[in-house]
Structures are given as structure tokens and as C-alpha cells.
Amino acid sequence: MKAVVNIQLKEGVLDPQGKAVHHALSSLHFDEVKDVRVGKQIILQLDDEDEQKASNRVKEMCEELLANTVIENYEIEIVK
């Protein structure tokens, strides 16, 4: 079983990496880009068989290690 965890900075939290990418895209004349946010995507290969249990465990991992819940939001997607 595979779990995909998408982690993004919360709205309102400054994202210097996103700003830098935005600036670089503007320099390359991609003028239609209005905003850029850069986050992380973590893919976990799991041994679990039970989808609900896996989801709960990945939530624990996010809270304890993967995400900084003060400034980041995370989404968990379980893929068979």
C-alpha cells in the first residue's frame, strides 16, 4: 500500500522559495503565473493491509515528524 502526503505552507505564511520560483518564471516570460507556493510531496510504501489503519498511522507520522503543523497543512491520500 502506498500513501501520498502533500504538505503545503498555510495561507499567510511567507514562502520565500515560492517567491523565488515566481520571480524566475517571470524572468522566463511566463507572465500568466500569478502566485507560486512550493511544498513537499512524501511517498510512503507501507506494509499495512487495512486502508483506515494505514491512514491513521500516516496521520500520526505527519503530526509527529513529517509536517510542522504550526505553519504547514497536510493531506493524506492512500493508494492501493
Add this chain to the structure above:
Amino acid sequence: MKAVVNIQLKEGVLDPQGKAVHHALSSLHFDEVKDVRVGKQIILQLDDEDEQKASNRVKEMCEELLANTVIENYEIEIVK
């Protein structure tokens, strides 16, 4: 219009950050984790109205700047 770009290292490319996260999860007794890969998720806010055109432009951005196509794969998802 919003574009979500997921960038992951290609299979076979060493991922030290993933290894470090895997090790940290093991230390926290998340023993069901068999492998971890860490990638990037870039969210772009676009001015484009046309989905197909937006998708093509984001592909150009990936090839020119966002992804290192020698070692990374990318996926583009256009969200209304």
C-alpha cells in the same frame, strides 16, 4: 486556474532526504514503513482561461525551470 505540479526523483536515483525520513520514522517505531521518497509539490496560480493551453505552458515551465528532467519526473494536474 490552478496547476499542481508534483515532482519526484526517478526510480533508481538515490534519495538521501527520503532515507533520512525513513530512518527517523523507524526511530519513532513506525515499522510498517518500507520506503520513503521525498519530492516537491508546486502550486501555480494562473491567469489562463484555456485548460489545454495552461497545461502546455506549465509543461514548458517544468522543462525549463521547475524540474531537473535528468533525475526527476513530473506530473501536472490542472484544477479549475
